[in-house]
Amino acid sequence: MKRILSFILIIAVVANISSCRKKELAGISSYEQLGIGAYVTLSKTTNLIIDYANLNTTTVSITVKEYGKPLDKIKIYVTAGAATANRSTWKLVKEVAYPTPNTDIDLNVKATEIAAALGIPPTSLVTGQSYTLYNQLITKDGGVWDLSNTLGEFSGNPNYNMALTWTTVVVCPYLPASIGGVGNTVKFRVLQDDWADYSPGDLVDVTVGATGVTFPMMWLTAPARPVVVAVAAATGAATVADQNYGDYLNYGITNIFCKSSGTNNWLFSCTGTITLTLNHHVGTTNYGTYLFRLIKV
DSSP states (O other), X not given: OHHHHHHHHHHHHHHHHHHHHHHHHHTTSOGGGGOOOEEEEEEEEEEOEEEGGGTTTOXXXXXXXXXXXXXEEEXXXXXXXXOOSXXXXXXXXXXXXXXXXXXXXXXXXXXXXXXXXXXXXXXXXXTTOEEEEEEEEEEXXXXXXXXXXXXHHHHTOTTTOBOSEEEEEEEXXXXXXXXXXXXXXEEEEEEEETTOSSOTXXXXXXXXXXXXXXXXXXXXXXXXXXXXXXXOTTTOBEEOOOEEEEEXXXXXXXXXXXXEOSSOOEEETTTTEXXXXXXXXXXXXXXXXXXXXXXXX
């Protein structure tokens, strides 16, 4: 498995690059070195799910708190798909005043508001599609701070807990008949495999069940052990319990496990897509977390 080889090589060279990396980070490690700016930190995630069955009432919501210069207001924008720093593609959803300094504020966005910003009826929101919301911060002195003018080293660093963007997804219920029917084994085409057992276009067998699906051979191990994916009937949210999926004998690795991680795990029968974020590990050795995306043939 290619990612295992990468993991081994990283361990071998990390001692040589650590001192250089420290020097690189030294110049960006201090927020104060860049002058005073503004961002918001994430205090709480309430809901990131748009329920397609209740488009007129469903709302996504997070709670944030200002950091840096005092805020006057937050402008919320949206795009379909992944985040982009290109402001010209952002569509304004609404403005929210920031009335009380240094306190939490709830950001609530209705599905109907997202649709209106995109210039489409709510029913044209795509099931299985993610939508990125952008928090643009307007400070009391007129400054503007958002993803487009904040260094990626900061906006993507978990130590800062920034909430410059947040992602919602439109869900649909799990209907086994829509992807082949209970008991049948169907083909799914690989769209993305960051674990690198497969290339885009490769076909993988998936057996349909009443409460989820089973991969008879999720990964290219020998032997291969089946991996079960449980799916929530109402939303299509997928869960992979910690499971032993086989051996990579070429790498001297046996009994390797995978399990779902984070919130980006879905099986949408309405679009025939599977998205899994899986952590791979053997005992206390963690090989990392990687995205696996497929679509029904």
